[in-house]
Amino acid sequence: MATKFYTFTGESSIEALKKAQETCGERAILVTTKQIQAKTINKKPLYEILVSVEEEDVPQKPKPNPKAVNYENAYSKFNSSYEPIKPKFNITEEPAKEKPQIKTTPARPYDVDESVLLNISEAAKEISQIANVDMSKIKAVDEQAHGVNKKIDDVAKQVSVLNEKLGLxxxxxxxxxxxxxxxxxxxxxxxxxxxxxxxxxxxxxxxxxxxxxxxxxxxxxxxxxxxxxxxxxxxxxxxMLPCRKEINDRKQRIMMLVGPTGVGKTTTLAKLAARFAYGSEKRYKTGIITLDTYRIGAVEQLFQYAKMMKLPILDVIEVEDFKNALKTLNYCDIILIDTTGNSQYDKEKLDKLDKFLKYSDVQIDVNLVLSAGSKVEDLIEIYNGFSFLDIDTLIITKFDETKIFGNVFSLIYETNTPVSYFCVGQEVPDDLLEAKSEFLVECVLEGYSKNSEDKDEK
Structure with missing residues (x-):
């Protein structure tokens, strides 16, 4: 066995692996995976995989030796008494007889010589005579077998009906x-x-x-x-599921994302920024304000996203500076505001958020961001803790991290608050979907899958 190595590339490691399987079949064994080009706004990511394939050594036919001697010919040349070996049984050929002329129909691609068919028919008769088998009985048995097959088909249909009833x-x-x-x-x-x-x-x-x-x-x-x-x-x-359609007018829209720690507010905001600033249908002038100055990593991450997308971003610490930041970005169609992750029990931070909203003197759309993986009791308790901020819509994240979604349904059903977006992964901006009730119902009753996502986009 010989081991050979091949490399394949694709926009994802899975795509590259599919190419490897198409080329090398099931023998391909993944050795390494690496990203050779990072994803940017203008470029797609590029991954490279290395696979090994165990290939069998093909036995080579021996080359003819020019010096080799044909012993049979050599023996016959030098030994006058050489005779080829005779078969054990003598086969005598009868003198050729004239074949009767048989009229044939025009040739078909699969024509068989009629003499062959006649011989087969005669052979069948001889076999039946030797075996003492009555051909009429064979025909009867064949008809009986056909009847049995029909009965089996009827029984199979009845079993199928019974299986359906048994399932119920x-x-x-x-x-x-x-x-x-x-x-x-x-x-x-x-x-x-x-x-x-x-x-x-x-x-x-x-x-x-x-x-x-x-x-x-x-x-x-x-x-x-x-x-x-x-x-x-x-x-x-x-x-029963209220969903709010995305607003496509040119009026200024200010969106504040609030919610507990760890639900993905910063990543969701980056997805929204890319969606509005680089959308396929319309592009909006988009600006970002961050009030999350407690987590240095989150601030750096958001600034990096803004830099990649070439979007203006301002960080605000005090309530008095918030109004000035809004005025600075007044030329933007969309202003997205990131906030610190708050526990629903942390009244001090929640009160400060309320002051930001009241001091702004502008209409701000408050979006409560929640994780699909939370228990329904926790989701409702979190909603109640943030409800004094006058929640406008819900954004549900981390669809890819759970298999049950009845909790999300119950939250929306009980609070009667419309949902605006679903986050189905970490990729920016791809894994953000405009909320549709059909998508959520399918997730509730059948679970989330990529096919559900594709149907929703259509």
Whole structure:
């Protein structure tokens, strides 16, 4: 075995690995991965991977030796008594007979000599006679087998129907704890959708209210069809989720991002800045103000983003300086304000945020940033702690770090606060989506995937 090495490049390591697999097949073994070009506003990232492939040594045919002697010929030349070895059985050839003329139809690509077909037919008759087999019985057995196959197909169809019904029954009894349902009657056709919603982490009272609303309002003709039930349930959930569309007018818009520590406010602000400043449809003059002077790393990170995107950025410490910063960036269509991460219990910092808002004398859109990975009880408690700031919209981050989204649904459903954006990863600015109820409902009932994201963008 010989080991050979190959390099492949792509905009991501996964793309490069796909190229390696297409070229080298499953034998390719990843050795190293490195980024050879960083991602910028104008350039895409470039990754290079090194793979090894174990290749079998192909045995080479021996070259003919010009000096080699053909012993058979040599023996026959010098030995007059040489005779080739005779076969053990004598094969005598009958004198050739004239073949009867057989009329043939025009040649086809797959024509077979009719004499061959006649011989095969005769051979079949001889075999049946030797084996003492009645050909009529063979035909009867063949017909009987055909009938058995048809019966098997019918049985398979019936088994498929039974499997569907069994699946409904299984989903219906998946949770044997009657108190957890509060004696809620779940029809078999509703069991699957109830199970999916319950496993999503949705609050029990919300789930029961929605199931009851579905059962009461759904047309009777649809209730016996599990597919129709699911479709109706999807539609009902979508109508319960308020989403705010992105404003595309040219009026000045000031957005302040608030929320607890570690939810990704600074990264989200950078994504928003890139979206507004370098959008494909419209481009807005965008400026940034940071009130987060407590975390040096966060300030440096935001200044680096602003420098890469060539956007103005101001840092503000005191409340009195905030109004001046807003005046300085008054020429901007969009002003984004980053804030310090606050616990909902830290009244001192929350009060200072409130002073920034009241002292500004301008209308500021307050966006509460929350992580999708938090428990529903924590999300609601955080919302209540920040609610005195008059929250305008929600931004939900870290979709890629969890598998359940019923908590997000319950938060929006209970607070009736519209959601504006979803963050589905760390890439700036790609992993930011305008909020749509269809996307969130699919995440709640089926989980987040890249396919869900692609559908949302369409």
């Amino acid at each position: 029954i299984t989903d219906m009894i998946w949770d044997e704890r009657a108190p957890s349902r509060n004696n809620l009657a779940i029809p078999p056709e509703f069991a699957s959708i109830y199970k999916a919603a319950k496993q999503s982490g949705m609050k029990q009272e919300h789930l029961e209210a929605i199931i009851n609303a579905t059962i009461e309002n759904m047309p009777t003709s649809m209730k016996a069809n599990p597919t129709a039930v699911k479709r109706y349930f999807y539609s009902l959930l979508r109508n």
